[in-house]
Amino acid sequence: MKIQMKTPLVEMDGDEMTRVLWQQIKEILLEPYVDLYTEYYDLSLPIREETKDQVTVDAANANKKYGVAVKCATITPNAQRVEEYNLSQMWKSPNGTIRAILDGTVFRTPIMVNGIVPAVRTWQKPITIARHAFGDVYKASEIRVPEAGVARLVFEGEDGQVISEEIAAFEGPGVLQGQFNKDKSIESFARSCFEYALSKNEDLWFSTKDTISKKYDHRFKDIFQEIYDNEYKEKFEARNLEYFYTLIDDAVARVIRSKGGFIWALKNYDGDVMSDMVSTAFGSLAMMTSVLVSPEGNYEYEAAHGTVTRHYYKYLKGEETSTNPVATIFAWSGALRKRGEVDDLPDLVAFADHLEEATLETIEAGEMTGDLVGLWTREDIPAVKLNSTDFLKAIASRLDAKQNA
Structure with a gap:
């Protein structure tokens, strides 16, 4: 009997190798045990381009509505990505957009393992x-200064008050950036x-x-x-x-x-x-939990790393990859645990605990992805490099034992 959910979890899919792992985690570790109830948003770069990034705004607002979200890693495009994906503009960081809407704080904690x-x-x-997940450089306005001139910082108050400060006198071309934050x-x-x-x-x-x-x-x-x-x-x-x-x-x-x-x-x-x-x-960028907490008590769990582009290009060529999915697994477990706590579903909370325990026990038994093999220090247990799918299956065998104990 699968664990039932009462309220949807906001699911934000992402890009490249992490998108591949996202689906595998659901199929191998989650769906055999949980009747997943999610409100799905595809935040992959092609869909953000197609919707003019409205999908990111919609996902953030859904997070505010339902309280708990889980997010896959996404691409923040640079000039090379604009050309690669034929984008109409250099869309802003989805994480930055979501954080600005939720106005929360991101808490990131390393996942420690015996042996690393x-x-x-x-x-x-x-x-x-x-x-802090609001303002500063992520919401800054920028100007490419084309010629000599004077730059000023100007504030115009609602009551007519004007405050003006000279920033710099440019003798030639340069750049300007204006940042802000709010009390x-x-x-x-x-x-x-x-x-x-x-x-x-x-x-x-x-x-x-x-x-x-x-x-x-x-x-x-x-x-x-x-x-x-x-x-x-x-x-x-x-x-x-x-x-x-x-x-x-x-x-x-x-x-x-x-x-x-x-x-x-x-x-x-x-x-x-x-x-x-x-x-x-x-130890590894793939071994870190990340949760955005808003003042209203909304939570968004995600991996603290990128989309693992290099492995994705290998995957597209049909080559085997050993990409570490631990941070993404912990994003799912964190979100499911919080959903279980909010909705008073002890079985869902226990499942999240079992999933994390099974993941760490797999690594501590010497079964791990390539990035961790070089960090392994235990001499009593040899490190065995697994590809991503086999690593997930190794976790699944331990998870199954815990769920059926």
Whole structure:
């Protein structure tokens, strides 16, 4: 008897090799046990082009309606992709669009496995990156300056107030970029981070570069401190938890020397870069969970890596690939667990737990994809490289034993 669902899970399909794995994960690991009830959106690049990216907006709004979504990796096109896919324009990042609509915080945590040791020898526990998911460079306006002239930053208030600052005097061609953020979004970011730290019972670090960005970054610092002092200080102290702010360059040094086991809150771009650094240092980009949490309590789970283009081109040639699907599996398990928690479906929650346990046990038994073989450190258990499909089948055998126990 398959596990039944009450409310649809918003399913956002994606591109290239991860799209192939997406279907295999459903067929091999999910559909034999769960009667999947999803509202499906195809966010592949051809469909985004066909709908003028309306499909991405529709998917984000469906996430707001139903509360829980799971997303496959998608292509953010560059100039080469525009030519390859014959696009009418360079469509923006689907993740950026979804994050702007949900106005949430992305929490990314490495998946640790017995047998794979972090590159930073002091790290003993996962480091969660809390990334602000609104504004900054992802919603910036840009100008290609064609000639000499003066650039100004101008704000025109509703009451007629005008604020103008000269940015630069150009002696010749150049480039301009205007970024923004909003107090309301920064406040939501701060509260999400404090709440998540309390839920995980972990310290919270926050870092920007306010010594250089004395208004923009400093506003982030001030809002975090005000909300902490007025709303969370007593709660943190009661749990013996610490919140502190430090400059991002100092934070990087502290992170490298730390033992892990804390949440590191960062602005949008900083979080993007540092989550890749942290995940790689812990083992692999394909071994990292990622969940977007909105202030309204909506959740979107996804893999924290790209579409694995190189493997996709091999796949199209009929060549065997050993692509790591773990982050995508954990996106599904995270979304199904949250759907089960929200809808009071303990069997669905238990299935998500079993799926994650079976995945980690498979790797710890020495059966893994190629990216992990080179990282394997256990001498008592030899590492065996499996192709993607065989790896999923190895997980399925353990999952079946757990489900039928």
